[in-house]
Amino acid sequence: MKNVLLTTESGSDPSEEIIRETGLRIIPMGVAVGNELRADRTFPVTEVFEEYRRTKKVPTTSAVNPQEYIHFFSQLRAEKPEAAIFHVTYTSKASCTYRNAEMALRELGDKNIYLIDSENVSGGISLLLLRAARILKEADCTEEAADRIRREAGKIRTVFIPDTLEYLRAGGRVSNAAYLGASLLSVKPLIRIENGELKASKKYRGKMEKVAFEVLEDYFKENSPDRSEMILFYVEGFSGELLERLKEETLRRGIKRVFTFPIGCVISCHGGPGAFGIAGVREE
DSSP states (O other), rough: OEEEEEEGGGGGGOOOHHHHHOOOOEEOEEEEEEOOOOOOSOOOTTTHHHHHHHHHHOOOOEEOOHHHHHHHHHHHHHHHHTTTEEESSOOOOSSSSSHHHHHHHHHOOTTTEEEOOOOHHHHHHHHHHHHHHHHHHHSSSSSHHHHHHHHHHEEEEEEEOSSHHHHHHHTSSSOOOHHHHHHHHEEEEEEETTEEEEEEEEEEEEESHHHHHHHHHHHHHHOBOOSSSSSEEEEETTTTTHOOOOOEEEEEEEHOOOOEEOOOOOHHHOOTTTTEEEEEEEOO
């Protein structure tokens, strides 16, 4: 198809390479650092960590609100009056971005904007955006494209593992007792994205140098991923040398194209420094 636009929120964490490849347009989510609400992707993740070290409070994140969506879509429509717009949102199970976008579209009454729940976060959405861009080139009509992208969303499998539970504890997502026990035993819980929800699953023990390879091994065993592409994503503080070794191992296992890139403030606020994640497509 011609004359289409692919859009998303900043919590999708697309790399510059993916932005170039897809022609993506991005609307920022918000991050409250101290008393200031700042736009995601306009400042480095290290400032999130500096704020936590200073205050022992994790910056909070906020969804795009309906008025921001109205402004965003109206600007795009003024720029490309006839374009079909496909907007891929952060999972509706973990953010109100999808609901807010629905509200905006009801007010706009624009029938040529297609809203798609990614059922995912961060690198998982970025992988869906890559696939969506290809679908938009191949599809014969907008309804077919939207249906295919929604089906593709259900195939994406994403996991990530924090290096520390400190940020999850500070954000109220694990108890002090669980945090202390995990810290003493060097336990790292794997977070899976299942049906759009973030769920803690298997626990790994040890340093990230060992655990990351165990996670990668289990990912391949459990998902039988499509070999075309995979994303390895990480939070500031993850070892660059370790990342390269993981990429080499992923390529050795037959994945043709491996993207590696840091993720932004939204997931970093929860995962903390040094977290690591994998996004792939489950082979049918």
